[in-house]
Amino acid sequence: xxxxxxxxxxxxxxxxxxxxxxxxxxxxxxxxxxxxxxxxxxxxxxxxxxxxxxxxxxxxxxxxxxxxxxxxxxxxxxxxxxxxxxxxxxxxxxxxxx
Numbered sequence: 001x002x003x004x005x006x007x008x009x010x011x012x013x014x015x016x017x018x019x020x021x022x023x024x025x026x027x028x029x030x031x032x033x034x035x036x037x038x039x040x041x042x043x044x045x046x047x048x049x050x051x052x053x054x055x056x057x058x059x060x061x062x063x064x065x066x067x068x069x070x071x072x073x074x075x076x077x078x079x080x081x082x083x084x085x086x087x088x089x090x091x092x093x094x095x096x097x098x
Contacts, residue, residue, distance in 0.1 A: 002051060004029045006036060009046040016044060030057045037061050038068055 006019045019036065023029040029049050037047040037059060049057040 002029070004033075004056065005050045006033050007048045007050070008037070008040065008044040009048065010043060011045045013046075026051070026056050030059075033057055034059060034067065 001022045008016045033047050033049045046060045
């Protein structure tokens with residue numbers, strides 16, 4: 001087991017928080033970091049994973065959530081457009097008084 005350091009970043013690449021995770025390898029650390037980023041605060045914009053001085057992984061929150069969405073679509077067989085809510089068509093009527 002290796003200990004990896006995760007840096008949760010804001011939009012300006014400032015470090016918001018850090019977390020140490022123990023994983024069997026780089027692939028497992030990437031998956032754990034993706035889950036961590038997806039499930040965290042909306043202020044966490046990206047995550048970097050480091051093993052000492054070696055950068056293993058970087059991903060933005062948008063990428064993590066898109067990957068989750070794509071896996072759900074693939075698992076359920078739903079079309080991507082079916083997973084988004086359609087806006088109902090409504091006519092706006094306005095009356096003006098003079």
